[in-house]
Amino acid sequence: MSTINNTSVNQATSSARNQVQQAAQSIISGSTGNSSMDVASLVSALVNAKTAGQSAALQARQTTDNTTLSAYGALTSALSALQAAIKNLSDGTTLSTFAATASGKGLDPKAGVGAVPGSYAVEVKQIATSQSLASAAFGATTPLGTGTLSIAVGGKSMDIAVDSKNNTLGGIADAINKASNNPGVTATIVTGTGGAHLVLRAATTGAANTIDVTTSNVQNDAGLAALGVKSTPGADGAASTFVSSDSTKAWRQSEAAQDALLTIGGIDARSATNAVTDAISGVSLNLSRDAIGTTQTLTIAPDTTAQNTAITNFANLYNTVVTTVNKLSSYDKTSKTGGALLGDSTLQTIKNSLASIIGGGVGKGTSTVSLAHLGITLKGDPADGTLVIDSAKLSSALSTAPARVAQLFNTTDGLGAKLNRSITEFTRTGGIIDARNSALNADLKSVTAQQSKLADYATQLTKQYQSQFTALNTLMATMNNNSAYLTALFGGSKSAGALATNK
Known part of the structure; x- marks a missing residue:
C-alpha cells in the first residue's frame, strides 16, 4: 500500500516539474521577441509545482486511512457474524435443545x-373442537320479524337489533359478523333442499365455549323467536348438548364444543x-x-441435528474470519502490493488470540477436550489456519459422547464462551479496533484540514503569480515593441534603418 502511495507522490512531483519547464519556455519566447507569454499555463504550473507533492501526499494518506477503515469494517463484520453464531453455543442453549x-x-x-x-x-x-349449530330452514329472503337477538359464547355476549332492514337470515348473519362487540362467533348461510339455514360457529375450541341465542321484544314474528337455543357444556370435557326454544323448528348441532x-x-x-x-x-x-x-x-x-448445524455453522464462520484476516495481511509478490492491514499489529493480536483459543482445549490432562474430538481439525497448511469438518465424526461425537461436547462448549470456560469474551473485547467501544478506527478518523480529519489550508495557499499563490506575470508579460510586450521601433529607425544587422536611408 505504501509503495503505491509513494509512487503517486513521485509521479505528481515529476509531472509538476515538466509543466514548469514547458511554461518557462513561454518566458523565453516572450523575451526574445516571439509570441507573448502564456501566463495562465505558467501560473498553473508554478502553483502546481509548489503544491503537487504535498497534495499528493495528503491524498495518499487519505486513501490509506479510508482503505484501512474499510478493512477494519470487513474484519468487524466477520467477527460479529462469528459471535452471533457462537451465542447459543457459549450460553448452553444449543446443547440443551x-x-x-x-x-x-x-x-x-x-x-x-x-x-x-x-x-x-x-x-x-x-x-378439542368448536361448537357449530345450524338453525331450521327458512326462506332465504323471508322477513322473520323484528326484535333483539342476544348471542353469548363462553360467557361473553352481544345484542343484535333486528329491524326491517336486516330481518332476513342473510341480514342477521351480516349483522352478527360486523358487530364490534362480537363475542367470538361467525355466521354463515347454508342453503339446502329445504331452504336456508343460519349456521353459527364458535371461533374458539373447548367445552366451555358453547353458543346461546335468546330473542326478546319480538314483533310480527315469522320465525325470529324460533332462533333461540340454549347450549350446555359437557361434563369433564365431553361433548356439549343443546335445547331449541321451538322444538318444531329445532337447531341441529353439527359439531359439539369439547376439550381434547x-x-x-x-x-x-x-x-x-x-x-x-x-x-x-x-x-x-x-x-x-x-x-x-x-x-x-x-x-x-x-437434538443432534440442530447441534450439528450450529457447530458446523460456527466452524464455517470462523473460517470466514481467518480468510478475511489472511486476505488483509497478504502480500502479492507479482504486483508487489500488500493487503490493507499487512504488518498491522492490531490485526496480528486478533489473529493470534483467536488461533490460540481454537487450537487449545478445555479441561486438564487426559480429560482435556478439543475440537479434534468432534472431528474438526486445522487445515494441513499451517499458514492457512482454517478448519476442516469431518461431518461423520461430528455426528458420531454428538450421539455417542454428548458429555464431551457439553464440556467443550460449557458456559464458563468453554470454547464458545472464550471466543465470545475475546470478540467482545476486540469490538467493544474503547476496544483495540475502536481505538484504531478513532486514530484513523482523527488522521482523516487532520488531512482534511491540511487540504483546506493547502487549497487556500494555492488560491493566494495563484493571485500573486497572476499579478506578477501579467505585469511581466506587459513589460516584455512593451520592450519588444520598442526594440522593433528602434530597429526600424536605426537599422539592424540585416537592414538599414529609416534614418540611414533618409526615409
Whole structure:
C-alpha cells in the first residue's frame, strides 16, 4: 500500500516539474521577441509545482486511512457474524435443545426450553373442537320479524337489533359478523333442499365455549323467536348438548364444543385447545384427528441435528474470519502490493488470540477436550489456519459422547464462551479496533484540514503569480515593441534603418 502511495507522490512531483519547464519556455519566447507569454499555463504550473507533492501526499494518506477503515469494517463484520453464531453455543442453549418425535401421526410434538429426555405412551381419546349449530330452514329472503337477538359464547355476549332492514337470515348473519362487540362467533348461510339455514360457529375450541341465542321484544314474528337455543357444556370435557326454544323448528348441532382428552403414561390430561403445552414440561403437542384412537410413543432426545448445524455453522464462520484476516495481511509478490492491514499489529493480536483459543482445549490432562474430538481439525497448511469438518465424526461425537461436547462448549470456560469474551473485547467501544478506527478518523480529519489550508495557499499563490506575470508579460510586450521601433529607425544587422536611408 505504501509503495503505491509513494509512487503517486513521485509521479505528481515529476509531472509538476515538466509543466514548469514547458511554461518557462513561454518566458523565453516572450523575451526574445516571439509570441507573448502564456501566463495562465505558467501560473498553473508554478502553483502546481509548489503544491503537487504535498497534495499528493495528503491524498495518499487519505486513501490509506479510508482503505484501512474499510478493512477494519470487513474484519468487524466477520467477527460479529462469528459471535452471533457462537451465542447459543457459549450460553448452553444449543446443547440443551431437544427433539420430540412420535411413532404415529396426529401429535406433531415440539420440544422447547425445559424439556428433558424421556419416552411417553400417549393416547388421544378426542381432540378439542368448536361448537357449530345450524338453525331450521327458512326462506332465504323471508322477513322473520323484528326484535333483539342476544348471542353469548363462553360467557361473553352481544345484542343484535333486528329491524326491517336486516330481518332476513342473510341480514342477521351480516349483522352478527360486523358487530364490534362480537363475542367470538361467525355466521354463515347454508342453503339446502329445504331452504336456508343460519349456521353459527364458535371461533374458539373447548367445552366451555358453547353458543346461546335468546330473542326478546319480538314483533310480527315469522320465525325470529324460533332462533333461540340454549347450549350446555359437557361434563369433564365431553361433548356439549343443546335445547331449541321451538322444538318444531329445532337447531341441529353439527359439531359439539369439547376439550381434547388424552392420557400420557396412563395419566389423564385435558386441554381446551389442540395445542397442548402444559401436559409435559417443555413439550408442546399439536393434536389432529389422525391421533384419535391410537397409542403412540413420544420420545424426547437431544437434538443432534440442530447441534450439528450450529457447530458446523460456527466452524464455517470462523473460517470466514481467518480468510478475511489472511486476505488483509497478504502480500502479492507479482504486483508487489500488500493487503490493507499487512504488518498491522492490531490485526496480528486478533489473529493470534483467536488461533490460540481454537487450537487449545478445555479441561486438564487426559480429560482435556478439543475440537479434534468432534472431528474438526486445522487445515494441513499451517499458514492457512482454517478448519476442516469431518461431518461423520461430528455426528458420531454428538450421539455417542454428548458429555464431551457439553464440556467443550460449557458456559464458563468453554470454547464458545472464550471466543465470545475475546470478540467482545476486540469490538467493544474503547476496544483495540475502536481505538484504531478513532486514530484513523482523527488522521482523516487532520488531512482534511491540511487540504483546506493547502487549497487556500494555492488560491493566494495563484493571485500573486497572476499579478506578477501579467505585469511581466506587459513589460516584455512593451520592450519588444520598442526594440522593433528602434530597429526600424536605426537599422539592424540585416537592414538599414529609416534614418540611414533618409526615409
